[in-house]
Amino acid sequence: MNCFKIAGPRTIAEALAFAAEAGDNAIYISGGTDWLVNGAKKVAGGLLIDLTQVEELTYIEERADHLVMGAGVTFSRIATNPLVWEKARCLAQAAAQIGSTQIRNRATIGGNVANAAPAADGVPPLMALDAEVLAIKGEIRRWVPMGEAVSDLCGGLMPGTLFAAFRVPLLLNSVSAFVKLGSRSTVSVAKLNLAARIQTTEDGRSRNVRLAMGAAAANAFRVTAVEKLWEGRSCEEALAEELAGGLVTQVDRLLAGRASLPYKREAIRGLAYDLVLDIGRAVEDGGRGNGRKA
């Protein structure tokens, strides 16, 4: 039978102490929306550390040049938080589209990144925003870039690493957007998702472009080849078509031989158009939506 112990720490320090004691048999969970469905067996004989009572993990704040939030913030809060909409629009957009209302009320940003499902909607926005995650294991505390955090899941970071917080650098005149394609308009796992952040120059051109794609590989990743196509361009339909072309090339490469390829290589075009349209909307909105105004 699947017997295990549950720890209910109230502070990060307590959580780390529990983890240290249990060693490799510790698993952190927060909302449990992934773990309860898929992973419940993995903990057999070990210690489940429930982080939902750790208040230190539930803040959303602007600190100097960063938007910082605890890993225990639920998607419902992100989706309704004015500060996130103001400073990290694409993350708020993704949060609003994850699962159902019930899921969003439980699921946390930290859990979404730690679980690192290929289609995790929280990951591409954080990547596009150049976010870093505060990873803690034992005495080690360090801010890890998203790309590293996600890829390291297969390597050294897990198990036993606590994701405590995320920080998003605030850039001048920057906007961001997230778009997703599921098999229906809501309550659907992404078949593809995209997030982008750009800074705009005075003449409306894009610079410092970040574009991340999910659900096309084992983890979301930055599509640097397509970012280059975007640099220096204004957000108009011709750009959408070019980005679409670049993304199709990526999909062709990543999904070669997969049954889903013919569909996804077509559908990614729709997402490219949605993304450019939505970024354009954010630019028109006066740069509101990410970072600070000049």
Next chain:
Amino acid sequence: MDEKLKYVGARLPLHDAAAKVIGRIRYTGDLGFPGMLHAKLVFSPFPHARIARLDISRALAVPGVVAVFSHLNTPSIAYNSQVWFAGQETVEDERLFSSTVRYVGDRVAAVVAQTLVAAEVAAKLVDVEYELLPAVIAAQDAASFAEKQLQVGDVEVGFSMSRLIVEDVVETPKIHHAAMENHVCIAVPDPNGKITVYAPCQIIVSVRLIVAKVLGLALNKVRIVQAAVGGSFGGKQEVILEPLCAYMAKVTDRPVKVELDRAASITSTRTRTRTIGKVRTGVDEKGHIMAREVDLLVDTGAYTSNGIVISMAMGKKLFRLYRIPNQSYRARIVRTNTTVAGACRGYGSPQIHAVTEINLDHVARKLDMDPVELRLKNLVHPHDCDLTGGPSLGNVGIIECLRLGAAEFNWTAKRALEKGTGRFRRGSGMACAVHGNGYFGSPYPDFTSMTLRMLEDGGLLLTAGLHELGCGTITTMRQIIAEVMEVDPETIEAPDGDTQTSPFDSGCQASRTTFVCGACAMKAAESLKALLRQEASIILNCNPDQVLIKDGEVWSGIGTGQHYPYAAMACLIQQKNERELIVTETYKSQANPGSYGANFVEVEVDTFTGMVRVTEVVAVYDLGKAINPMLVEGQIHGAVQMGIGMAICEEITFDPATGRAKQEGFAKYHLINAPDMPPVKVLLIEKGEEHGPFGAKSIGEVAIVPTAAAVVNAINHALDTNLTVLPLTPERVLAGLHPAQFSGVAK
């Protein structure tokens, strides 16, 4: 007559709506009995295999396990899960367990334990060695074991007179009923050898028949109690868990509960029948249908189930919607190593209408004729004959449905709208449908009996084989009786059926409940009223025809002014006449008119992603008379939701290599949810049907029939395509737009 009706036509809520909403209703899953055991089933992981070895020793060793059942220790009596009356001709090929499993999800064993956890743990410890056998997953690869044919006129002659012949192959998938309540039942043995089964089902007499057969018990030693139903849609019409549950209760001499999870409800119960329909329609230059030929491949899954019956049901619908002088229908029924098909809302009607209505739009395109106009030229008229010799179509209202719906939808203007040339395209489509009202005219008996009595306080008690599936059966019966007896429906108690006390009823199937059971309720109420008049006349010292019954009171009509409320009169009759006010009536159905409907649908299609959004639905139905318009509208809204799902997203598909269903839960099996539901405008044609109670006909099943075809027609209109493989998922839509790129992938 309508102005005089007080309760029929009233918008009363479901009798148990409040209890459901506040969570007080007790579903079978909520019930428990002292000493009750829990069963967990073990299902086959292979589509076709012989069980070479089955070792239960590890399972039995789990603390709390009481017994493990398999083909080694259960009766091998063959039965068919859809038999509902004694002597019904059928193919019996299902058993509690068999040494050969025939699909992924077939029953292999059942562990019974004191706790559900113990049963679950032990179920994983049943060691089975399988010897794999060749499996047939695709219907096209299977050989047919039965055929059904119907024919009118001579199709070759009809085709030779046609100016245009349009052929299509339309495929409809297996579909999960998706009732909120999974399959569940509890069997309770008693010391005298009787078994009571609590079952959320659709036909208590069917459950009784099959349980008695498998257990070798007399019918009166098997008691089936209709439990609260958390949705069925046909999924609980066939007898699936009850015989096994009853057998395990009998052997262990303890109450046993079996409750499936969602994955098992999807893969191990029943599905909508998959059909592949080849259809050819010939028309003259004006659009009159001269001939039609339908050749249907019917995939009934691993066991025969209702494969033959539903094939006949589908065929009959073809002859009752349009005036087609020459028409032939042939169904070839095949078994595959996939989940068993069975009843599902509409009983084949949504499938056969998808085949013909999608084809008819293709005909309209080829003729360059408006699809509404094409249909109006061919639709049946009131009191048309069924050319196959079936019962009269009755007071048909389909032409009114079409005209009213087209006007409300603004059909002509919408069809003329620009579809767009960019990423998003708009289109509108429509479809017509017919469904039945019971079994009259078929080989199956269609009658019901009911006992109605008036109690000492004037309240009424109806004892009948009722099955409240959530459609409002009980509220409907109460409204009908209330109207006749002139009492508040709240004073009528009409509990669900119980084979120990209820008279016989053929069950909640075949769209017969309102039309047949409702007619019986009306007959019983009229009979009780006559009895009341008769007995009251003794008290009032007058002739029965001098007794006036009005508004729940009994008056002497001979000018004495004497009058009594029902309660007082019922007491007097008890005391003085020593008579109970009780009647039992049997009603035999005398007609089987069509219920008709038309749906008008607008869609928006994203040609980049293939996503379809249904933006508007106008749904018009000819149902004779709505006993309760609010419940009717509820039926239609739900049906439209299911119909859109059938058109664009719902399907159970099987991996051709492993035979496993690709959709084993709601993460993969998507229904249309609230944000994706369009506004649905419901319109009703109420012009009365002769034999229906207060003119009423069926609605619950016909409501879903036109929707899927209408949505597909709208999509084809938007895209100028002829997509015919349902559901039109984003993948299939894009494959339709870019066939070269998708060759061989998303069929």
